[in-house]
Amino acid sequence: MYYPFLRGLQFELIAIRELAQEANVLDHICPIIEPVKESLNSLMLARDVVSATKWHPFLILNPAVGELVGKTGDLLSFLSCEGDSTVFRPAFIYQDNCEFIFSLIEENNLEDIMIICLEEFTHDEDLIRLLRCQEVVSIVLLEPNRHRRLDRDIKTLGKTYIRLDDLFVPEKSNSSYLAIAPHKFSEEHLFYKGDGFSGYSDFTLLPMAFQTGGWTPWAVAIHWSYLNPQSNNEIWVRHFTSETNETRSNIQGKFKEAAGKIYNAYDNGELSQNSALDEILGYYTSEKYPGLGVLKKLSIKNHMLINNQYLSR
Numbered sequence: 001m002y003y004p005f006l007r008g009l010q011f012e013l014i015a016i017r018e019l020a021q022e023a024n025v026l027d028h029i030c031p032i033i034e035p036v037k038e039s040l041n042s043l044m045l046a047r048d049v050v051s052a053t054k055w056h057p058f059l060i061l062n063p064a065v066g067e068l069v070g071k072t073g074d075l076l077s078f079l080s081c082e083g084d085s086t087v088f089r090p091a092f093i094y095q096d097n098c099e100f101i102f103s104l105i106e107e108n109n110l111e112d113i114m115i116i117c118l119e120e121f122t123h124d125e126d127l128i129r130l131l132r133c134q135e136v137v138s139i140v141l142l143e144p145n146r147h148r149r150l151d152r153d154i155k156t157l158g159k160t161y162i163r164l165d166d167l168f169v170p171e172k173s174n175s176s177y178l179a180i181a182p183h184k185f186s187e188e189h190l191f192y193k194g195d196g197f198s199g200y201s202d203f204t205l206l207p208m209a210f211q212t213g214g215w216t217p218w219a220v221a222i223h224w225s226y227l228n229p230q231s232n233n234e235i236w237v238r239h240f241t242s243e244t245n246e247t248r249s250n251i252q253g254k255f256k257e258a259a260g261k262i263y264n265a266y267d268n269g270e271l272s273q274n275s276a277l278d279e280i281l282g283y284y285t286s287e288k289y290p291g292l293g294v295l296k297k298l299s300i301k302n303h304m305l306i307n308n309q310y311l312s313r
Contacts, residue, residue, distance in 0.1 A: 001030055001199035002189065002307040003058075003140070003162050004300075007066070007210060008035035011297035013042045016057065017049040019304060022275065028311035029304055031057040032091060032114070032140070032201065036066025036210065040078055051087045058114045058138070059088035061104070064095070065210040076108055091116055091138075098126035105135050114138040116164075123150040131157060140164050140201060142208075155196050163192060164201040166208040174219035177239035185225055185237040189310050204300045205237065219245035220254040222280070222295055224262060225303045226271050227310055235306060238265070252289040259284035272309060276302035 006012045016033075019025050035043055043059075050057065061075045068075065079088060091114035092101045104110065113136045121127065131139055131154065138160040144151040154161050167186055171177055188200040205223040221241040228236040240261040242254035263284050265271050276298045283290045 001162075002028060002304070002311060003030050003032050003164075003199050003201040004304055004307075005032045005034070005164060005201050005203050006300070008033050008037060008043055010037075010042045011293040012300060013046040015297045015301040015304070017046050018275070018301060020046075020050045020053050020055055022305075023053075024312060025305070025308045026053060026055050028308045030055075030199075032060065032116070033057055033088070034060040034063050034065070034093075035068055035075065036063060038067040038071075038074075040074075043078070047087045056087060056089050058091040060091045060093060060116065062092050062097070062100075064093050064118065064120075066212075072104065076104070080108070089114065093118060094127060094130065095120045096122050096126070098130045101130060102133070105133070111135045112137050114140060116140040117147075117150075118142045118164075123147060123153075128153060131159070138162065138198075142166065160198040161196070162199040162201050163188065163195075163197045167202050168205055168207045168223075170207045170209075174217045174221040174241065175245040177221040177223075177241045178219070178243070178245075180239050182236055182238045184228075184231065184234050186235045187232075189235065189307060190232065204303045206300070216248045216251060217292070218248055220251065220258045220292075220295070222258045222262060223299050224271065225306050227306060233310060235310075240265070255289045255295075256284065256287065272306065274302060274305040274309070276305055 016031055059075065059079065061079070062072045063069055079090060089112045090110050093116045105113065115131060115136050117140065119142065130136065136159065139154055140162045141147060141151065141154065142164045144163050165188060186202060192200040205225060219242050221239050223237060223239055225235050225237045227233045240258045242257040244254065244257065259280060263281055266277060266281065271277060280298050
């Protein structure tokens with residue numbers, strides 16, 4: 001099972017809404033959502049679509065970044081509004097906050113819980129005591145090779161255990177991606193079961209570090225993952241980047257340059273067809289620029305579909 005770690009931004013949640021309507025994806029992908037915007041409107045829209053399916057993504061109730069840090073009560077209220085037809089399952093980021101999480105579990109009768117261990121935590125008796133709690137069913141650990149003793153201890157608990165890796169290496173500017181050749185992104189989908197994990201996770205084609213805001217770029221870079229049959233079906237990534245990047249003007253033309261490279265790669269049989277690819281090729285052939293948010297959505301959606309393509313075999 002693949003557990004993409006997503007921030008609850010508008011276009012990431014739109015990707016979830018669209019994927020919820022592709023039935024074959026639901027058995028192999030389970031999103032983890034860290035909401036970062038105080039307005040929960042996009043999350044509500046996603047819930048309304050997902051509620052019509054058997055999908056139950058995890059929702060982090062104590063975000064570590066964004067506008068909802070310290071506002072667990074707001075997210076608990078959102079979760080409680082679902083009533084008996086629960087869509088989202090509760091998740092907590094562990095930051096040496098064992099008693100805080102225990103109190104929320106008891107006060108709100110939470111169950112089917114995921115505990116996520118990222119960076120700011122100590123491997124001690126409190127963590128293991130929390131992970132042994134019967135209400136905790138899933139555990140996520142960032143880069144388990146850095147925590148070998150904890151990794152070993154978790155594997156004795158008999159719970160759903162997911163490895164999380166921060167894989168995307170960002171460049172200082174979009175134009176820098178022009179010099180980067182296609183390269184391996186991940187091979188965890190090939191080895192996670194043999195390594196004793198129930199699933200694997202990453203931050204899709206985004207870095208773990210959370211960034212807010214945006215600006216008109218000098219270059220358009222579209223990050224696109226694919227299965228590489230010449231490399232044992234590892235997941236590789238290509239950075240389709242515009243060429244005329246001397247100014248910030250004519251972003252539509254820059255999109256056409258970058259998307260034209262995707263078109264040529266698909267025409268040469270180098271990329272797999274899916275709904276994300278169909279959409280971006282549709283914008284290219286109709287000469288319509290969809291906006292940077294849509295391009296981000298399509299990159300994330302394609303990455304999830306590529307993982308599903310392998311897992312559904």
